[in-house]
Amino acid sequence: MRTGYPAPHQMSFWRRYGNKGPWTCAYCNRRITKGFALGGRDTLVIHHVDHDEKNNDPENLVPMHRECHIKHHHIGKKRTKADRAKQSATLQAKRERMKKLEAMAKELGI
Numbered sequence: 001m002r003t004g005y006p007a008p009h010q011m012s013f014w015r016r017y018g019n020k021g022p023w024t025c026a027y028c029n030r031r032i033t034k035g036f037a038l039g040g041r042d043t044l045v046i047h048h049v050d051h052d053e054k055n056n057d058p059e060n061l062v063p064m065h066r067e068c069h070i071k072h073h074h075i076g077k078k079r080t081k082a083d084r085a086k087q088s089a090t091l092q093a094k095r096e097r098m099k100k101l102e103a104m105a106k107e108l109g110i
């Protein structure tokens with residue numbers, strides 16, 4: 001992949017939120033007016049709601065400031081047991097979905 005080419009999560013994000021901004025930060029609710037390219041602490045970062053970087057469903061993507069994104073993930077380290085249980089339940093559900101899709105593909109002979 002050549003550099004500067006939009007990644008799948010970027011494409012997905014743009015489709016939902018547009019690529020020009022301003023976006024509203026999911027962490028602090030303030031506006032984000034700078035896109036990725038400009039650099040700095042208040043630029044746009046696309047955060048994966050379920051922390052699964054491979055889940056590029058537009059529903060899983062939210063805009064955050066670079067700085068807020070770091071804060072969010074830092075706080076994320078102190079997750080409670082309940083949070084972890086919830087996350088593994090989500091993962092389990094995802095695996096089940098994948099299994100179903102694979103079975104379906106087999107049935108269809110894809």
Ligand SMILES: [Zn+2]
Pocket residue numbers: 025026027028029030064065068
């Ligand atoms: Zn923010």
Ligand SMILES: [Zn+2]
Pocket residue numbers: 046047048069073
């Ligand atoms: Zn994130």
